[in-house]
């Protein structure tokens with residue numbers, strides 16, 4: 001569950017303050033999946049980074065699953081970040097590690113007690129069984145993104161934030177990736193917020209929000 005109230009965020013731009021989010025409000029009930037649309041530069045990534053505890057708000061409050069992010073110190077924020085899963089447009093896989101190592105790397109940092117069964121289930125659902133020994137450059141874009149999803153989900157996060165995860169994929173692969181992502185989050189009963197430019201892909205989501213002039217429509 002997410003509750004954002006009167007969130008303001010601005011950036012310094014050549015000595016001027018540039019307002020990006022202006023008294024933004026957002027409520028996302030437990031397990032709801034939200035597609036976040038908006039023009040380039042409207043602040044979608046910024047909002048995602050605020051929800052991830054990677055940026056600090058100027059004012060307002062951000063409550064995610066009982067964590068009041070605006071009141072957390074750095075240590076509390078770093079613990080919070082371990083409970084979320086992040087999926088990026090450019091996959092951000094480590095080139096020198098195999099698929100298996102890439103998936104487990106994050107997970108060992110976050111949840112060392114996770115069982116082998118969870119790994120097998122996730123890898124099976126994402127169709128990566130035959131690719132576990134491959135290096136990232138030996139995979140297609142869609143396969144690399146599926147590794148990114150496995151990495152983001154293996155530690156059983158309480159929230160998944162995805163920033164244009166299909167930005168590098170063709171239409172067919174984009175649909176596959178979004179179907180998998182929404183299905184896996186639904187299975188786990190957790191919130192998914194995904195930034196996209198595609199109205200078609202937004203149809204997989206329970207709710208669609210558009211960021212405009214610093215607020216959501």
Ligand SMILES: Nc1ncnc2c1ncn2[C@@H]1O[C@H](COP(=O)(O)OP(=O)(O)OP(=O)(O)O)[C@@H](O)[C@H]1O
Nearest residue numbers: 011012013020038039040041042043044045046047
């Ligand atoms: N590190 C930064 N320093 C200064 N300004 C920034 C920084 N990062 C982003 N911005 C500015 O903040 C605004 C919002 O950027 P953001 O990346 O959140 O937009 P977006 O909606 O995700 O865009 P896109 O769809 O193009 O990815 C833009 O005007 C951008 O130029």
